[in-house]
Every structure is written in C-alpha cells, then in structure tokens.
Amino acid sequence: MxxxxxxxxxxxxxxxxxxxxxxxxxxxxxxxxxxxxxxxxxxxxxxxxxxxxxxxxxxxxxxxxxxxxxxxxxxxxxxxxxxxxxxxYPGVESLTGTLTITELLARSAIDRVEVLGDPGQPDPDTLLVTRSHVRPQWQDGALVLTAMPAAYGTLVPFEVPDPTPCCSDH
Structure with a gap:
C-alpha cells in the first residue's frame, strides 16, 4: 500500500x-x-x-x-x-481484554511487541492485559507495541489509559 x-x-x-x-x-x-x-x-x-x-x-x-x-x-x-x-489502525477495536501476543498480532496491524528491559521477543503465548488502550508506535516502518511486565507473568501496554497528571497531589 x-x-x-x-x-x-x-x-x-x-x-x-x-x-x-x-x-x-x-x-x-x-x-x-x-x-x-x-x-x-x-x-x-x-x-x-x-x-x-x-x-x-x-x-x-x-x-x-x-x-x-x-x-x-x-x-x-x-x-x-x-x-x-x-x-x-486496522484491528484496534478487537484489542480488548486479555490476549496472547499471537492473538494481538493476528487481530491487528501491529507488527511486533517489545518488552521494556528485555532485548528478546516475548513468548507468543504470553498474555497481554490490554486495558482497552493499545497505542503502538511506528519504528523503522514497523508498528511496534511497547509493553511492560505485570502481575502473574502477564504484560500490559506501556502507556496507561488514564495517567495521573504530574503534581496532581498538590
């Protein structure tokens, strides 16, 4: 295209x-x-x-x-x-709930998942808790989702859906 x-x-x-x-x-x-x-x-x-x-x-x-x-x-x-x-992006509407990395890649235009602090690729069967907020970025022509480790061996997208504004407590 x-x-x-x-x-x-x-x-x-x-x-x-x-x-x-x-x-x-x-x-x-x-x-x-x-x-x-x-x-x-x-x-x-x-x-x-x-x-x-x-x-x-x-x-x-x-x-x-x-x-x-x-x-x-x-x-x-x-x-x-x-x-x-x-x-x-194509498939974004289907990225809800908890999916394996394989499901995420098959359902959407996302090309790969990278985990913060891990130079390798995550296991395709690793679960990703989407929080219905999946915001990949273009990197060298590929759409890449950055994820981070979460509870019980799962991953979550690095970007949180409702970030706390800086200095919100004062």
Whole structure:
C-alpha cells in the first residue's frame, strides 16, 4: 500500500485531547478500513501534538483534505515525522481484554511487541492485559507495541489509559 498521508495541526498540547480529535475526525470522515490515525509530538518554539491520517488511496486523501479544509482545519501533506503513535489502525477495536501476543498480532496491524528491559521477543503465548488502550508506535516502518511486565507473568501496554497528571497531589 502506498501511503497517502495528511496532517491536521490543531495546536493541541495534550495526547488525550489529540486521541479524541482523531476519533472525531475518523467519524466525521467515515474513514476506510485500512486507515491509520496517529499522534505526533511537534517540538520547537511551540511544542504541540499534531495528528496524521494515512489513507489507502489518493481519492480518499483528496476527499479527506477537501472536507477538513472546508471545516476550517489546518491541513498539510505528509506526516510530521516517522514515529507516530497509532490510535486508529486496522484491528484496534478487537484489542480488548486479555490476549496472547499471537492473538494481538493476528487481530491487528501491529507488527511486533517489545518488552521494556528485555532485548528478546516475548513468548507468543504470553498474555497481554490490554486495558482497552493499545497505542503502538511506528519504528523503522514497523508498528511496534511497547509493553511492560505485570502481575502473574502477564504484560500490559506501556502507556496507561488514564495517567495521573504530574503534581496532581498538590
């Protein structure tokens, strides 16, 4: 598949808000099954989170660009970088509950799972407790989920669904 990518930069500063924007855009555009929606950390003078949409064809990209521009969105071609954090991707809706690594890979566009602190690949029968929040990242053209060890030999995605904000206790 040749990627057809566009970026929407709404000047967001929060990943959770960017996730919500991606879901809203997906619903608004009725995204095709092969679409990807990613967040990207934009550094520089004005750090922010931009979102990208990767669509399976040029006509779909043109339609998405026209609809978003007509709604006043700032749209540009391509992705801000190659390290997007995938929020929308094929199979994401089936990654709920507890799955083996084999099931996770078979059900989704995720190419592999890496475990923090472990240079090898996890056993394919290892259980992953998804917490219904699986956010892999693009690494060298592969969609990679970073996981960490959890109770009873299971794994969990590194990114937690509801992170505690810094300094929340004061």
């Amino acid at each position: 040749t990627p057809y990518v566009l970026t929407v930069d709404a000047g967001l500063r929060d990943l959770r808000v960017a996730d919500h924007l991606l879901h809203a855009l997906a619903a608004e555009l009725s995204l095709a099954k092969g679409a990807f929606g990613c967040t990207h950390l934009v550094r520089g003078d004005h750090p922010r989170v931009a979102v990208s949409l990767t669509l399976p064809s040029s006509p779909l990209l043109r339609t998405a660009r026209e609809r978003l521009t007509a709604r006043g969105r700032e749209v540009s071609d391509g992705a801000p970088d190659a390290i997007g954090r995938a929020v929308i």
